[in-house]
Amino acid sequence: MRNAKWRAATKAALALTGAAALAASMAMFLPGTASAGTTLGASAAEKGRYFGAAVAANRLSDGAYTTILNREFNSVTPENEMKIDATEPQQGQFNFTNADRIVNHARSQGMSVRGHTLAWHSQQPGWMQNMSGSALRQAMLNHVTQVATYYRGKIAAWDVVNEAFADGSSGARRDSNLQRTGNDWIEAAFRAARAADPGAKLCYNDYNTDNWTHAKTQAVYNMVRDFKSRGVPIDCVGLQSHFNNDSPYVSNYRTTLSSFAALGVDVQITELDIQNAPANTYRAVVEDCLAVPRCNGITVWGIRDSDSWRSEQSPLLFTSGGAKKAAYDAVLAALNAGGTTPPPTTAPPTTPPPTTAPPTTPPPTTPPPTGSCTATVSVNQWPGGFVANVRVTAGSSALNSWATTITLPSGAAVTNAWSANRSGNSGTVRFTNVDYNSQVGAGQTIEFGFQGTGTAGNLSATCA
Numbered sequence: 001m002r003n004a005k006w007r008a009a010t011k012a013a014l015a016l017t018g019a020a021a022l023a024a025s026m027a028m029f030l031p032g033t034a035s036a037g038t039t040l041g042a043s044a045a046e047k048g049r050y051f052g053a054a055v056a057a058n059r060l061s062d063g064a065y066t067t068i069l070n071r072e073f074n075s076v077t078p079e080n081e082m083k084i085d086a087t088e089p090q091q092g093q094f095n096f097t098n099a100d101r102i103v104n105h106a107r108s109q110g111m112s113v114r115g116h117t118l119a120w121h122s123q124q125p126g127w128m129q130n131m132s133g134s135a136l137r138q139a140m141l142n143h144v145t146q147v148a149t150y151y152r153g154k155i156a157a158w159d160v161v162n163e164a165f166a167d168g169s170s171g172a173r174r175d176s177n178l179q180r181t182g183n184d185w186i187e188a189a190f191r192a193a194r195a196a197d198p199g200a201k202l203c204y205n206d207y208n209t210d211n212w213t214h215a216k217t218q219a220v221y222n223m224v225r226d227f228k229s230r231g232v233p234i235d236c237v238g239l240q241s242h243f244n245n246d247s248p249y250v251s252n253y254r255t256t257l258s259s260f261a262a263l264g265v266d267v268q269i270t271e272l273d274i275q276n277a278p279a280n281t282y283r284a285v286v287e288d289c290l291a292v293p294r295c296n297g298i299t300v301w302g303i304r305d306s307d308s309w310r311s312e313q314s315p316l317l318f319t320s321g322g323a324k325k326a327a328y329d330a331v332l333a334a335l336n337a338g339g340t341t342p343p344p345t346t347a348p349p350t351t352p353p354p355t356t357a358p359p360t361t362p363p364p365t366t367p368p369p370t371g372s373c374t375a376t377v378s379v380n381q382w383p384g385g386f387v388a389n390v391r392v393t394a395g396s397s398a399l400n401s402w403a404t405t406i407t408l409p410s411g412a413a414v415t416n417a418w419s420a421n422r423s424g425n426s427g428t429v430r431f432t433n434v435d436y437n438s439q440v441g442a443g444q445t446i447e448f449g450f451q452g453t454g455t456a457g458n459l460s461a462t463c464a
Contacts, residue, residue: 040317040328041074041111043335044297047290050075050112051335052299054271057081057098059307060105064322068303069109075156076106077114077270077299084117085125087147091139094146103154114270114299115151117159117205118144119189121176129177134378134389137181137449141192141387145451148196157201157236157268160193161186165206171219182447186223187232188418192387194233195416195451205238205270208247212256224263230434232418238270241285242301244313249274249281254288261294271301273308273315279330282317286331290338372397373440375404375461386412386456389449390420390431392440392463399440403432404461412454420448 037043044051052075059065069076080086081099088094106113119140131139148158164186166174173179186204193202204224209217220237227234237260243249260267269289274281289295302308306320317328372395379388392402406429408414413426420431429450437446 037336040072045074047338050297052076053303054079054301055102057101060101068322075112077116078102082115083123085123088143089125091127112156115155115158117162118147120162121178132177136177138387144189144192145196148193152197155200157203158193159205160190160202162205165216165219167208169215171215184419188449190233191416191418192451201235202233203236203238207240207242209239210241210253210256211250212252228263236266236268238268240271241269242271242273244275254291257288257292257295261292267295269298272298273301273310275313275315277315277325277327279326282327283330283334286334373399373402373463375463377459377461379456379459385453387451388459389447390461391445391447393445394440394442396442398442401433401438404463405430406459406461409457412452412456414450414452417450
Protein backbone atom coordinates (compact mmCIF):
# COMPACT_ATOMS: atom_id res chain seq x y z
CA MET A 1 0.00 0.00 0.00
CA ARG A 2 2.68 2.44 1.02
CA ASN A 3 5.13 1.73 -1.79
CA ALA A 4 5.03 4.55 -4.33
CA LYS A 5 4.52 1.97 -7.10
CA TRP A 6 1.26 0.93 -5.49
CA ARG A 7 -0.27 4.36 -5.07
CA ALA A 8 -1.67 4.81 -8.57
CA ALA A 9 -3.27 1.36 -8.61
CA THR A 10 -4.68 1.58 -5.11
CA LYS A 11 -5.62 5.24 -4.73
CA ALA A 12 -8.91 4.42 -3.09
CA ALA A 13 -7.16 2.25 -0.56
CA LEU A 14 -4.86 4.91 0.75
CA ALA A 15 -7.36 5.68 3.48
CA LEU A 16 -6.45 2.49 5.25
CA THR A 17 -3.43 2.87 7.46
CA GLY A 18 -2.98 1.69 10.99
CA ALA A 19 -0.78 0.96 13.94
CA ALA A 20 0.09 -1.69 16.53
CA ALA A 21 -0.80 -2.06 20.23
CA LEU A 22 1.16 -1.93 23.43
CA ALA A 23 2.81 -5.10 24.71
CA ALA A 24 3.06 -4.34 28.40
CA SER A 25 -0.67 -3.93 28.80
CA MET A 26 -1.45 -6.80 26.44
CA ALA A 27 0.49 -9.42 28.37
CA MET A 28 -2.22 -9.57 31.01
CA PHE A 29 -5.07 -10.30 28.54
CA LEU A 30 -6.05 -13.60 26.95
CA PRO A 31 -8.93 -13.29 24.48
CA GLY A 32 -12.07 -15.29 25.07
CA THR A 33 -11.68 -18.61 26.86
CA ALA A 34 -8.99 -20.15 24.67
CA SER A 35 -6.06 -21.89 26.31
CA ALA A 36 -2.67 -20.24 26.05
CA GLY A 37 -0.82 -21.25 22.92
CA THR A 38 -3.88 -22.18 20.86
CA THR A 39 -4.62 -18.76 19.41
CA LEU A 40 -2.48 -15.91 18.12
CA GLY A 41 -3.26 -13.49 20.92
CA ALA A 42 -2.95 -16.08 23.68
CA SER A 43 0.40 -17.34 22.43
CA ALA A 44 1.76 -13.82 21.97
CA ALA A 45 0.61 -12.89 25.48
CA GLU A 46 2.61 -15.80 26.87
CA LYS A 47 5.69 -14.08 25.43
CA GLY A 48 4.76 -10.70 26.89
CA ARG A 49 3.57 -9.45 23.51
CA TYR A 50 0.33 -8.91 21.64
CA PHE A 51 -1.03 -10.02 18.30
CA GLY A 52 -3.61 -7.60 16.97
CA ALA A 53 -5.80 -6.81 13.99
CA ALA A 54 -7.08 -3.69 12.32
CA VAL A 55 -10.85 -3.45 12.78
CA ALA A 56 -13.61 -1.61 10.95
CA ALA A 57 -16.64 -0.52 12.94
CA ASN A 58 -19.10 -1.48 10.20
CA ARG A 59 -17.92 -5.09 10.34
CA LEU A 60 -18.63 -5.54 14.04
CA SER A 61 -22.17 -6.61 13.12
CA ASP A 62 -20.72 -9.51 11.07
CA GLY A 63 -20.86 -12.56 13.34
CA ALA A 64 -18.21 -14.51 11.42
CA TYR A 65 -15.86 -11.52 11.59
CA THR A 66 -16.28 -10.94 15.32
CA THR A 67 -15.96 -14.66 16.07
CA ILE A 68 -12.44 -14.69 14.62
CA LEU A 69 -11.61 -11.32 16.14
CA ASN A 70 -12.67 -12.32 19.64
CA ARG A 71 -11.03 -15.73 19.46
CA GLU A 72 -7.67 -14.88 17.92
CA PHE A 73 -6.58 -11.37 18.82
CA ASN A 74 -5.77 -9.44 21.98
CA SER A 75 -5.37 -5.99 20.44
CA VAL A 76 -7.27 -3.87 17.94
CA THR A 77 -6.47 -0.83 15.83
CA PRO A 78 -9.31 1.18 14.27
CA GLU A 79 -8.84 1.25 10.50
CA ASN A 80 -10.26 4.72 9.80
CA GLU A 81 -12.49 5.62 12.72
CA MET A 82 -9.92 7.62 14.70
CA LYS A 83 -8.45 9.53 11.79
CA ILE A 84 -8.84 13.27 11.57
CA ASP A 85 -11.70 13.39 9.06
CA ALA A 86 -13.68 10.90 11.14
CA THR A 87 -13.19 12.46 14.57
CA GLU A 88 -13.32 16.18 13.70
CA PRO A 89 -15.38 16.50 10.49
CA GLN A 90 -16.08 20.16 11.27
CA GLN A 91 -13.58 22.31 13.10
CA GLY A 92 -14.23 22.13 16.81
CA GLN A 93 -17.04 19.56 16.38
CA PHE A 94 -15.91 16.07 17.34
CA ASN A 95 -17.57 12.76 16.52
CA PHE A 96 -16.41 9.61 18.29
CA THR A 97 -19.38 7.34 17.57
CA ASN A 98 -17.68 4.77 15.34
CA ALA A 99 -14.38 4.90 17.19
CA ASP A 100 -16.27 4.29 20.42
CA ARG A 101 -17.88 1.18 18.92
CA ILE A 102 -14.44 -0.32 18.38
CA VAL A 103 -13.04 0.80 21.72
CA ASN A 104 -16.03 -0.50 23.64
CA HIS A 105 -15.99 -3.83 21.84
CA ALA A 106 -12.28 -4.29 22.48
CA ARG A 107 -12.53 -3.41 26.15
CA SER A 108 -15.49 -5.76 26.60
CA GLN A 109 -13.28 -8.56 25.27
CA GLY A 110 -10.25 -7.69 27.38
CA MET A 111 -8.30 -6.41 24.40
CA SER A 112 -6.15 -3.30 24.33
CA VAL A 113 -6.62 -0.55 21.76
CA ARG A 114 -4.08 1.33 19.75
CA GLY A 115 -5.11 4.80 18.60
CA HIS A 116 -4.49 5.66 14.96
CA THR A 117 -3.79 8.45 14.15
CA LEU A 118 -3.63 11.93 15.71
CA ALA A 119 -1.67 13.92 13.11
CA TRP A 120 -1.36 13.02 9.43
CA HIS A 121 -1.09 14.84 6.12
CA SER A 122 -3.78 12.59 4.62
CA GLN A 123 -7.46 12.06 5.37
CA GLN A 124 -7.78 15.59 6.65
CA PRO A 125 -11.27 17.10 6.56
CA GLY A 126 -11.82 19.89 4.07
CA TRP A 127 -11.60 22.63 6.66
CA MET A 128 -8.11 21.48 7.65
CA GLN A 129 -6.94 21.03 4.07
CA ASN A 130 -7.74 24.69 3.46
CA MET A 131 -5.65 25.93 6.41
CA SER A 132 -1.97 26.79 6.60
CA GLY A 133 0.64 28.38 8.80
CA SER A 134 0.04 29.12 12.45
CA ALA A 135 -3.72 28.57 12.13
CA LEU A 136 -3.12 25.03 10.90
CA ARG A 137 -0.50 24.38 13.57
CA GLN A 138 -2.90 25.46 16.29
CA ALA A 139 -5.76 23.44 14.81
CA MET A 140 -3.54 20.34 14.65
CA LEU A 141 -2.47 20.71 18.27
CA ASN A 142 -6.05 21.28 19.36
CA HIS A 143 -7.09 18.11 17.54
CA VAL A 144 -4.31 16.09 19.17
CA THR A 145 -5.25 17.44 22.58
CA GLN A 146 -9.00 16.93 22.29
CA VAL A 147 -8.91 13.40 20.85
CA ALA A 148 -6.16 12.13 23.17
CA THR A 149 -7.92 13.68 26.16
CA TYR A 150 -11.25 12.09 25.22
CA TYR A 151 -9.69 8.61 25.15
CA ARG A 152 -7.32 9.14 28.06
CA GLY A 153 -6.87 5.89 29.97
CA LYS A 154 -8.42 3.75 27.23
CA ILE A 155 -5.60 3.69 24.66
CA ALA A 156 -2.46 1.61 25.11
CA ALA A 157 -0.47 3.52 22.49
CA TRP A 158 -1.08 6.34 20.05
CA ASP A 159 0.21 6.78 16.55
CA VAL A 160 0.83 10.43 17.23
CA VAL A 161 2.25 11.21 13.78
CA ASN A 162 1.84 9.09 10.67
CA GLU A 163 3.88 9.00 7.45
CA ALA A 164 5.77 12.27 7.70
CA PHE A 165 8.80 11.26 5.61
CA ALA A 166 9.09 11.25 1.82
CA ASP A 167 9.70 8.17 -0.30
CA GLY A 168 12.84 7.83 -2.38
CA SER A 169 16.49 8.44 -1.68
CA SER A 170 16.38 11.97 -0.27
CA GLY A 171 15.66 11.11 3.37
CA ALA A 172 13.66 14.34 3.53
CA ARG A 173 10.44 15.15 5.28
CA ARG A 174 7.32 14.83 3.17
CA ASP A 175 6.15 18.16 1.77
CA SER A 176 2.74 18.63 3.37
CA ASN A 177 0.62 21.42 4.80
CA LEU A 178 1.69 20.30 8.29
CA GLN A 179 5.38 20.28 7.39
CA ARG A 180 5.05 23.80 6.03
CA THR A 181 3.96 25.00 9.49
CA GLY A 182 7.56 24.44 10.65
CA ASN A 183 9.98 21.55 10.97
CA ASP A 184 9.17 21.15 14.67
CA TRP A 185 5.55 20.20 14.04
CA ILE A 186 6.17 16.51 14.83
CA GLU A 187 7.82 17.38 18.12
CA ALA A 188 4.97 19.73 18.98
CA ALA A 189 2.41 16.99 18.30
CA PHE A 190 4.24 14.52 20.55
CA ARG A 191 4.48 17.01 23.40
CA ALA A 192 0.79 17.84 23.13
CA ALA A 193 -0.10 14.14 23.12
CA ARG A 194 1.96 13.48 26.25
CA ALA A 195 0.22 16.33 28.07
CA ALA A 196 -3.21 15.07 27.01
CA ASP A 197 -2.71 11.35 27.67
CA PRO A 198 0.33 10.77 29.89
CA GLY A 199 -0.44 7.08 30.45
CA ALA A 200 -0.30 6.03 26.78
CA LYS A 201 2.81 5.21 24.81
CA LEU A 202 3.49 7.62 21.96
CA CYS A 203 4.64 6.26 18.60
CA TYR A 204 5.77 7.42 15.19
CA ASN A 205 4.39 5.23 12.36
CA ASP A 206 5.49 4.95 8.70
CA TYR A 207 5.71 2.65 5.68
CA ASN A 208 8.73 1.61 3.55
CA THR A 209 10.92 1.76 6.65
CA ASP A 210 11.57 -2.00 6.78
CA ASN A 211 14.88 -2.04 4.90
CA TRP A 212 17.70 -0.79 7.12
CA THR A 213 19.68 0.53 4.14
CA HIS A 214 16.94 2.79 2.80
CA ALA A 215 17.29 6.55 3.18
CA LYS A 216 13.77 6.84 4.56
CA THR A 217 14.52 4.31 7.30
CA GLN A 218 17.67 6.17 8.23
CA ALA A 219 15.83 9.50 8.30
CA VAL A 220 13.21 8.18 10.72
CA TYR A 221 15.97 6.62 12.82
CA ASN A 222 17.82 9.95 13.02
CA MET A 223 14.65 11.76 14.06
CA VAL A 224 13.96 9.25 16.84
CA ARG A 225 17.56 9.44 18.02
CA ASP A 226 17.33 13.24 18.10
CA PHE A 227 14.04 13.13 20.00
CA LYS A 228 15.46 10.75 22.60
CA SER A 229 18.56 12.91 23.06
CA ARG A 230 16.47 16.02 23.69
CA GLY A 231 13.78 14.49 25.86
CA VAL A 232 10.98 14.72 23.31
CA PRO A 233 8.37 12.19 24.54
CA ILE A 234 8.53 9.30 22.06
CA ASP A 235 8.09 5.73 23.27
CA CYS A 236 7.77 3.58 20.17
CA VAL A 237 8.22 3.28 16.41
CA GLY A 238 5.74 1.52 14.14
CA LEU A 239 6.80 -0.26 10.96
CA GLN A 240 3.79 -0.79 8.73
CA SER A 241 5.42 -3.69 6.81
CA HIS A 242 3.10 -3.91 3.82
CA PHE A 243 5.13 -6.49 1.91
CA ASN A 244 4.48 -7.17 -1.77
CA ASN A 245 6.38 -8.01 -4.94
CA ASP A 246 7.54 -4.41 -5.35
CA SER A 247 8.40 -3.95 -1.67
CA PRO A 248 9.36 -7.40 -0.37
CA TYR A 249 10.46 -8.65 3.01
CA VAL A 250 14.21 -8.13 3.37
CA SER A 251 16.86 -10.11 5.22
CA ASN A 252 17.97 -7.05 7.21
CA TYR A 253 14.49 -6.56 8.70
CA ARG A 254 15.68 -7.83 12.07
CA THR A 255 18.53 -5.32 11.93
CA THR A 256 16.00 -2.54 11.45
CA LEU A 257 13.94 -3.70 14.43
CA SER A 258 16.94 -4.06 16.72
CA SER A 259 18.50 -0.75 15.65
CA PHE A 260 15.39 1.23 16.54
CA ALA A 261 15.05 -0.70 19.79
CA ALA A 262 18.64 0.18 20.69
CA LEU A 263 17.55 3.83 20.83
CA GLY A 264 15.42 3.00 23.87
CA VAL A 265 12.02 2.81 22.17
CA ASP A 266 9.62 -0.07 21.65
CA VAL A 267 9.23 -1.36 18.10
CA GLN A 268 5.90 -2.53 16.76
CA ILE A 269 4.89 -4.12 13.46
CA THR A 270 1.74 -2.16 12.88
CA GLU A 271 0.04 -2.99 9.56
CA LEU A 272 1.38 -6.34 8.44
CA ASP A 273 0.08 -7.93 5.26
CA ILE A 274 2.07 -9.97 2.74
CA GLN A 275 1.10 -10.55 -0.89
CA ASN A 276 -0.24 -14.12 -1.30
CA ALA A 277 0.45 -14.77 2.42
CA PRO A 278 3.54 -16.99 2.06
CA ALA A 279 3.90 -19.05 5.23
CA ASN A 280 7.70 -18.80 5.32
CA THR A 281 7.67 -15.00 5.13
CA TYR A 282 5.02 -14.64 7.82
CA ARG A 283 7.07 -17.00 9.99
CA ALA A 284 10.24 -14.97 9.39
CA VAL A 285 8.57 -11.71 10.39
CA VAL A 286 7.31 -13.22 13.65
CA GLU A 287 10.69 -14.77 14.40
CA ASP A 288 12.42 -11.44 13.77
CA CYS A 289 10.10 -9.68 16.20
CA LEU A 290 10.53 -12.36 18.87
CA ALA A 291 14.30 -12.05 18.54
CA VAL A 292 14.19 -8.36 19.54
CA PRO A 293 13.06 -7.94 23.18
CA ARG A 294 11.57 -4.50 22.56
CA CYS A 295 9.56 -5.63 19.54
CA ASN A 296 6.45 -6.01 21.63
CA GLY A 297 3.74 -6.82 19.15
CA ILE A 298 2.37 -7.38 15.68
CA THR A 299 -0.86 -6.16 14.08
CA VAL A 300 -2.17 -7.56 10.79
CA TRP A 301 -4.10 -5.09 8.67
CA GLY A 302 -7.44 -6.85 8.59
CA ILE A 303 -8.72 -10.30 9.52
CA ARG A 304 -9.97 -12.15 6.40
CA ASP A 305 -8.76 -11.54 2.86
CA SER A 306 -12.14 -10.01 2.04
CA ASP A 307 -11.54 -7.42 4.79
CA SER A 308 -8.18 -6.35 3.36
CA TRP A 309 -7.58 -3.19 1.36
CA ARG A 310 -5.45 -5.49 -0.83
CA SER A 311 -8.03 -8.26 -1.07
CA GLU A 312 -7.04 -9.15 -4.63
CA GLN A 313 -3.62 -10.21 -3.27
CA SER A 314 -4.99 -12.50 -0.54
CA PRO A 315 -2.46 -11.12 1.97
CA LEU A 316 -3.91 -12.11 5.37
CA LEU A 317 -4.01 -15.14 7.65
CA PHE A 318 -7.65 -16.12 7.02
CA THR A 319 -9.44 -16.78 3.75
CA SER A 320 -12.48 -14.73 2.82
CA GLY A 321 -14.54 -17.60 4.19
CA GLY A 322 -12.74 -17.44 7.53
CA ALA A 323 -10.58 -20.57 7.17
CA LYS A 324 -7.07 -20.57 8.61
CA LYS A 325 -4.29 -20.52 6.01
CA ALA A 326 -0.89 -22.19 6.12
CA ALA A 327 0.46 -18.76 7.06
CA TYR A 328 -1.71 -18.81 10.19
CA ASP A 329 -0.23 -22.15 11.22
CA ALA A 330 3.28 -20.81 10.59
CA VAL A 331 2.67 -17.72 12.70
CA LEU A 332 1.17 -19.69 15.58
CA ALA A 333 4.04 -22.18 15.48
CA ALA A 334 6.60 -19.36 15.51
CA LEU A 335 4.87 -17.72 18.46
CA ASN A 336 4.75 -20.98 20.40
CA ALA A 337 8.40 -21.69 19.62
CA GLY A 338 9.52 -18.29 20.84
CA GLY A 339 11.06 -17.63 24.24
CA THR A 340 8.75 -17.92 27.22
CA THR A 341 10.30 -15.06 29.17
CA PRO A 342 8.40 -11.82 28.62
CA PRO A 343 10.62 -9.15 27.10
CA PRO A 344 11.58 -6.21 29.29
CA THR A 345 9.13 -3.37 29.05
CA THR A 346 9.11 0.16 30.27
CA ALA A 347 5.91 0.93 32.13
CA PRO A 348 4.20 4.08 30.86
CA PRO A 349 3.90 6.91 33.36
CA THR A 350 0.77 6.83 35.50
CA THR A 351 0.84 10.50 36.32
CA PRO A 352 1.73 13.48 34.16
CA PRO A 353 5.50 13.92 33.97
CA PRO A 354 7.04 16.99 35.55
CA THR A 355 7.06 19.87 33.18
CA THR A 356 10.73 20.74 33.57
CA ALA A 357 13.10 18.77 35.77
CA PRO A 358 15.00 21.01 38.20
CA PRO A 359 18.74 21.00 37.56
CA THR A 360 20.79 18.87 39.92
CA THR A 361 23.97 20.78 39.18
CA PRO A 362 24.51 24.42 38.36
CA PRO A 363 23.70 24.94 34.68
CA PRO A 364 26.51 25.95 32.36
CA THR A 365 26.80 29.62 31.80
CA THR A 366 25.44 30.97 28.54
CA PRO A 367 26.83 34.05 26.81
CA PRO A 368 24.41 36.94 27.12
CA PRO A 369 22.45 38.00 24.06
CA THR A 370 24.48 40.10 21.70
CA GLY A 371 21.49 41.95 20.33
CA SER A 372 17.90 42.91 21.08
CA CYS A 373 14.86 40.87 20.13
CA THR A 374 11.08 41.06 19.90
CA ALA A 375 8.46 38.38 20.57
CA THR A 376 4.89 37.94 19.36
CA VAL A 377 2.27 35.46 20.58
CA SER A 378 -0.62 33.82 18.74
CA VAL A 379 -3.20 31.84 20.70
CA ASN A 380 -5.65 29.09 19.79
CA GLN A 381 -8.26 29.00 22.56
CA TRP A 382 -10.97 26.42 23.26
CA PRO A 383 -13.19 25.96 26.33
CA GLY A 384 -10.86 25.10 29.18
CA GLY A 385 -7.55 25.24 27.34
CA PHE A 386 -5.30 26.84 24.76
CA VAL A 387 -2.13 26.51 22.72
CA ALA A 388 0.21 29.47 22.22
CA ASN A 389 2.89 29.86 19.55
CA VAL A 390 5.62 32.41 20.17
CA ARG A 391 7.90 33.91 17.53
CA VAL A 392 11.20 35.37 18.69
CA THR A 393 12.86 37.70 16.18
CA ALA A 394 16.40 39.00 16.52
CA GLY A 395 17.08 42.68 15.95
CA SER A 396 19.94 44.14 13.98
CA SER A 397 22.46 41.91 15.77
CA ALA A 398 22.57 38.15 16.16
CA LEU A 399 21.58 36.46 19.42
CA ASN A 400 23.66 33.90 21.29
CA SER A 401 20.71 33.23 23.62
CA TRP A 402 17.26 34.61 24.26
CA ALA A 403 14.58 34.76 26.94
CA THR A 404 10.95 35.80 26.82
CA THR A 405 8.53 36.59 29.63
CA ILE A 406 4.76 36.13 29.35
CA THR A 407 2.21 37.03 32.03
CA LEU A 408 -0.83 34.77 32.11
CA PRO A 409 -4.21 35.95 33.39
CA SER A 410 -5.57 34.59 36.66
CA GLY A 411 -6.73 30.99 36.34
CA ALA A 412 -4.52 30.15 33.36
CA ALA A 413 -1.56 27.79 33.72
CA VAL A 414 1.06 26.25 31.43
CA THR A 415 0.99 22.46 31.27
CA ASN A 416 3.53 21.76 28.55
CA ALA A 417 6.11 23.58 26.44
CA TRP A 418 8.24 22.67 23.44
CA SER A 419 11.41 24.13 21.91
CA ALA A 420 12.01 26.16 25.08
CA ASN A 421 12.85 25.78 28.75
CA ARG A 422 10.47 27.44 31.16
CA SER A 423 10.37 28.68 34.73
CA GLY A 424 6.97 28.73 36.40
CA ASN A 425 3.56 27.68 35.14
CA SER A 426 1.25 30.53 36.17
CA GLY A 427 1.43 34.27 36.60
CA THR A 428 4.65 35.49 35.01
CA VAL A 429 6.33 32.63 33.15
CA ARG A 430 9.84 32.88 31.73
CA PHE A 431 10.91 30.91 28.64
CA THR A 432 14.53 30.52 27.54
CA ASN A 433 16.25 28.89 24.59
CA VAL A 434 17.24 25.26 24.38
CA ASP A 435 20.57 24.19 22.90
CA TYR A 436 19.44 23.84 19.30
CA ASN A 437 17.74 27.27 18.95
CA SER A 438 19.97 29.54 21.03
CA GLN A 439 21.62 31.11 17.98
CA VAL A 440 19.36 33.49 16.06
CA GLY A 441 20.79 35.44 13.16
CA ALA A 442 20.19 39.17 12.79
CA GLY A 443 16.61 39.66 11.61
CA GLN A 444 15.90 35.93 11.81
CA THR A 445 13.08 34.20 13.69
CA ILE A 446 12.64 31.04 15.75
CA GLU A 447 9.44 29.65 17.24
CA PHE A 448 8.48 27.85 20.42
CA GLY A 449 5.14 26.99 21.93
CA PHE A 450 3.27 25.99 25.03
CA GLN A 451 -0.05 24.50 26.03
CA GLY A 452 -2.18 25.56 28.95
CA THR A 453 -5.42 25.31 30.84
CA GLY A 454 -7.88 28.09 31.49
CA THR A 455 -8.41 31.18 29.35
CA ALA A 456 -5.32 32.82 27.87
CA GLY A 457 -6.90 35.93 26.43
CA ASN A 458 -4.61 38.19 24.42
CA LEU A 459 -1.09 37.37 25.49
CA SER A 460 1.96 39.54 24.94
CA ALA A 461 5.61 38.75 25.44
CA THR A 462 8.75 40.69 26.28
CA CYS A 463 12.05 39.52 24.91
CA ALA A 464 15.65 39.92 26.02
